[in-house]
Amino acid sequence: MRILVSRTDRIGDLVLSTPVFEAIKKHIPDAYTIVMARKGVIDVISNNPFVDEYITYDPESTHHGFKGAVALSKAIRRKRIDVAVELFMSFYPALAVRLAGIKRIIGPGSRIYSYVLLNHVIQQHRKQSLYNEAAYNLMLLKPLGIDDMNIKPHVYLSDNKDSCEKFLLNQGIKPFHYFSVHPGMGGSARNWSSDKYAMLINAMSSRYKLPVILTGSTVDNTLINEIIAKLADTMYVKNMCCILSIQQLKTVLFFSKAMIGPSTGPMHISAALGRPTVAIFSPVKAQSKTRWSPYLIDNLAIVEPDVLCDRHYSCDKKCLHYNCMDAIKVEDVLMQMEGLIAV
Numbered sequence: 001m002r003i004l005v006s007r008t009d010r011i012g013d014l015v016l017s018t019p020v021f022e023a024i025k026k027h028i029p030d031a032y033t034i035v036m037a038r039k040g041v042i043d044v045i046s047n048n049p050f051v052d053e054y055i056t057y058d059p060e061s062t063h064h065g066f067k068g069a070v071a072l073s074k075a076i077r078r079k080r081i082d083v084a085v086e087l088f089m090s091f092y093p094a095l096a097v098r099l100a101g102i103k104r105i106i107g108p109g110s111r112i113y114s115y116v117l118l119n120h121v122i123q124q125h126r127k128q129s130l131y132n133e134a135a136y137n138l139m140l141l142k143p144l145g146i147d148d149m150n151i152k153p154h155v156y157l158s159d160n161k162d163s164c165e166k167f168l169l170n171q172g173i174k175p176f177h178y179f180s181v182h183p184g185m186g187g188s189a190r191n192w193s194s195d196k197y198a199m200l201i202n203a204m205s206s207r208y209k210l211p212v213i214l215t216g217s218t219v220d221n222t223l224i225n226e227i228i229a230k231l232a233d234t235m236y237v238k239n240m241c242c243i244l245s246i247q248q249l250k251t252v253l254f255f256s257k258a259m260i261g262p263s264t265g266p267m268h269i270s271a272a273l274g275r276p277t278v279a280i281f282s283p284v285k286a287q288s289k290t291r292w293s294p295y296l297i298d299n300l301a302i303v304e305p306d307v308l309c310d311r312h313y314s315c316d317k318k319c320l321h322y323n324c325m326d327a328i329k330v331e332d333v334l335m336q337m338e339g340l341i342a343v
Contacts, residue, residue, distance in 0.1 A: 001030065001083065002031075002083075003024055003031050003081070003144075004034045004085070006084065006086050006087060006093060006094075007036075007037055008093045009088050011265025011268065012264060013133065014041055015045075015269060016268065017134070017137050018045060018048065018153045018155070019134050019151035019153055021048060021050040022050045023141055024141070026151070027145070027148065032053070033051055034053045034055060034081065035048075035053075036055040036076075042054055043245070044265070046246075047158060048156055049156070053079070055075065057093050059093075066095075068092065069092040069096040069099065070096070072093065073099035082102070083105075084100075085141065086105065086106065086118065087108075087137045087140060091117075094114075094118075098117045103119075105119050105120065107121065107122065108122055108123075109122065109123050109124070120143055122143070129285050129286055132290070132293065134295035135149055152296045153268070153272040153295055155250060157251065164254070164255070168251065172238075173213070175255040177257065178211040178213055178238075178257060179204055179212045179213070179257050179260070180212075180252060180256040180258075180259040181204075181212055181214055181215075181259070182262075182267065183216065184216045184219065184224065185261070185263060185264035186220075190284060190287060190325050192262065192326065192328065193326050194223055196326055199330045200260065201227065202233070204236075205235070210257065213252060213256070214228075214237065214240060215240050215253075216241035216242065220241055253266060253275060254273045256275060257276070258340060259277045259278070260277075260278045260280070262279070262281070263280070263289075263293075268294055271294035274299060276299050277297075277300050277340075278300075278302075278336050279294070279301070280303050280333070281293065282315075282325065283324065284315055286314075299340060301339065301340055305325060305328055307324045307327070
């Protein structure tokens with residue numbers, strides 16, 4: 001059986017989809033699994049032993065709009081797929097899957113067009129955030145006879161770990177003798193302020209005397225520059241914002257002594273690599289740890305404000321706890337990290 005799994009949104013979402021790949025291979029051993037993911041994101045799941053082939057979705061160029069969906073459908077049709085599982089409903093990639101002539105297309109009824117583009121709709125109410133995103137993904141496999149909710153997300157390095165270590169050494173960094181902090185998160189949830197991140201990095205530099213690597217993409221550049229400007233001393237700080245490929249980011253996170261970051265893709269990569277990870281979470285229901293924390297991961301600590309939040313989807317300045325994220329103390333974050341690495 002040739003099975004297409006489609007997840008075409010962001011890094012963290014794709015990491016939380018990796019249990020699906022393993023579940024398929026575990027329960028349908030002869031399945032040939034093809035994964036479709038977005039360009040610039042798909043490298044997160046490279047080297048995954050449960051994926052046989054990849055399709056890159058490029059919405060900015062080759063697969064833009066309706067014509068792009070038609071072109072993508074032709075590429076999918078050539079794969080002779082028996083079953084498609086849409087983990088996330090996005091119109092044009094879902095249209096491409098439908099136009100590819102796949103006889104069985106499974107997915108969540110989360111959009112009006114789900115009932116046109118899917119022929120096996122699973123009712124899920126993800127906005128209620130009752131389960132983890134990985135659990136919602138795994139539930140979509142029940143029509144295939146798979147009911148296994150106990151598979152953790154996994155991210156894999158290149159087979160050549162020597163070359164990964166060499167990359168770090170060329171940057172003047174000794175593996176497992178530095179920390180990673182990824183302060184940005186693209187605005188998808190409430191976050192700590194630049195003041196708090198600067199206080200954290202100052203405390204880490206003073207206390208541990210080890211390098212602190214700052215990671216981020218172009219959208220994080222302004223925030224990271226704000227943080228650096230507020231540091232008392234940058235002797236131990238190495239800014240790697242905007243210079244790392246996905247593969248290099250995985251390397252930096254894997255060889256970190258520990259990683260600290262908000263609810264964002266790199267935090268999920270770190271946790272799925274099995275590294276000590278401290279995640280800073282918003283209490284807003286749709287942004288909370290219930291839905292978006294790393295799934296079934298042990299080497300993890302979650303820090304969130306100690307407030308009774310009644311917001312379901314977003315927060316505004318009318319909220320009595322609007323500044324609740326900055327109520328999280330730097331010392332609490334460091335204490336959680338030290339508990340993971342036994343400093």
